[in-house]
Amino acid sequence: MCDVGQSEQVEEIIRKHKPDIIFHLAAESSTRHSALFDNHRTIGSGTINILDAVYRLHPRCKVFLTGSGLQFVNSGVPIHESDPFDARNAYAVERIYSTYAARYFRTLGIQVYVGYLFHHESPLRKSGHVSQMVAQAVKRIASGSTECLEIGDMSVEKEWAFAGDIATGIATLVGQETVFEAVIGTGKGYTIETWLDLCFGSIGKEWGNHVVPRSGFTPEYSRLISNPQTIRSLGWQPKFDIRELAELMMSTSGSPL
Numbered sequence: 001m002c003d004v005g006q007s008e009q010v011e012e013i014i015r016k017h018k019p020d021i022i023f024h025l026a027a028e029s030s031t032r033h034s035a036l037f038d039n040h041r042t043i044g045s046g047t048i049n050i051l052d053a054v055y056r057l058h059p060r061c062k063v064f065l066t067g068s069g070l071q072f073v074n075s076g077v078p079i080h081e082s083d084p085f086d087a088r089n090a091y092a093v094e095r096i097y098s099t100y101a102a103r104y105f106r107t108l109g110i111q112v113y114v115g116y117l118f119h120h121e122s123p124l125r126k127s128g129h130v131s132q133m134v135a136q137a138v139k140r141i142a143s144g145s146t147e148c149l150e151i152g153d154m155s156v157e158k159e160w161a162f163a164g165d166i167a168t169g170i171a172t173l174v175g176q177e178t179v180f181e182a183v184i185g186t187g188k189g190y191t192i193e194t195w196l197d198l199c200f201g202s203i204g205k206e207w208g209n210h211v212v213p214r215s216g217f218t219p220e221y222s223r224l225i226s227n228p229q230t231i232r233s234l235g236w237q238p239k240f241d242i243r244e245l246a247e248l249m250m251s252t253s254g255s256p257l
Contacts, residue, residue, distance in 0.1 A: 004046030011053045014061070021062045021174060024050055029091070031070065031220065036090040043094035051105040051112065059110060064174050065102050067116035069185065069224055071095040078227035081116055081183045089220075099181075106180060115170050118185035118226045122163035123249050130192060131160065134199050135249040141210055142203040149210055152217035154196065157189040158224045162240035162248070172236040179234065185226025186238050198246035 002013045004026050014022075026046055028038040047065055054061045072079045073086040087093045102112040125132035130151065137149045169184035200207035240248070 004049055005041035007045075007049040007053070010046075010049040011057065014050075014053045014057050018058050019061055021064065022050055022054065023064045023170070023174075025066050027066065027091075027094075031089040031091040033090050036093075039091055039094045044097045047098040047101050051101060051110060055105060055108055055110055062111045062113065062174055063102075063105075064113045064115065064170060065098055066095075067099055067114045067181070068092070068095045069116055069118040069183070069226060070220075071099070071116070074221050074224060076223045078187060078225045079116075079183060080227040081114075081181045081230060102180075111177075112180065113174050114181045115173050115184045115231075116182070116226075117166060118159045118161065118183075118224065120159075120161045120163040120166040121245055121249065124163070125249075131195065131249065134195055135246075137210075138199045138203060138205075138250065141205065147210075148212055150214045151192060151196070151211055152214045153219045153222075154193040154211075154213070155191055156219050156222060157191050159186050159188065159226060160190055160195065160242040160245055161186045161238055162245050165238035165240055169231055169236045169238075172234050173231060176234060179230060182230040182234070183226045183228050184231050184236075185228050187226050187228045188242075189223060189225040190242050194242065195246065198243060199250060202246065202250045 002009045004010060004024065024046060026042040028035045028042060030039070050063060054063055068091070069079050071085050071092040072083045085096045087096055099114050102114050106112050121129070121131040127133055127136060134149065137147060140147065166184055173179065173182050173184065196207040196211060200210065
């Protein structure tokens with residue numbers, strides 16, 4: 001275990017293991033202002049601690065940093081890695097900070113990659129994410145539960161990628177030597193209503209009988225879609241579509257982490 005917010009721990013693990021690649025995935029993953037310092041510790045300070053230790057102790061090591069579609073200006077059109085940033089919330093601030101740190105250390109000779117990720121789902125999703133929230137509720141309803149699921153704006157359109165596909169995209173990016181930043185996403189958007197159709201349809205029920213809108217909910221965006229032209233040019237493309245992802249999440253009996 002290593003706390004990326006502690007520079008001494010980061011230095012020790014890099015000095016001891018001399019890794020070929022470091023994947024920095026740690027984050028609170030919340031856009032709430034209350035998560036500002038948690039995200040600064042994991043994303044901001046974590047990035048600097050890793051990059052500085054690599055620069056001083058093991059400069060041949062490659063480093064992958066997680067970026068996010070949420071750090072860009074979002075006008076509803078597919079987002080490309082060359083698009084401008086928008087520090088619209090506490091999470092975006094730290095992702096932008098991390099990206100500029102990567103660009104600085106790249107000038108010092110460190111191979112630092114940034115993969116800008118969009119929504120990626122799997123049976124390991126926490127229950128707070130709408131994908132898992134719906135899938136787990138539908139399973140309970142199939143077993144006899146009479147619960148009513150509250151969902152925010154069901155017209156919101158986003159990507160529904162399989163996390164395993166995104167991990168392969170990350171490996172594709174880090175595995176080459178010329179491109180250092182790329183959007184990694186499906187480029188295909190579906191509404192939350194589509195996800196409800198697929199999950200409830202798998203048990204032969206209409207979601208309209210089990211879902212109600214969450215009152216007072218205001219979404220952060222109406223559409224968040226990637227333009228994965230660069231990563232596709234490197235030979236990567238996702239294998240799972242939204243229907244196969246729904247089947248996977250509905251067929252997995254294990255509890256989410």
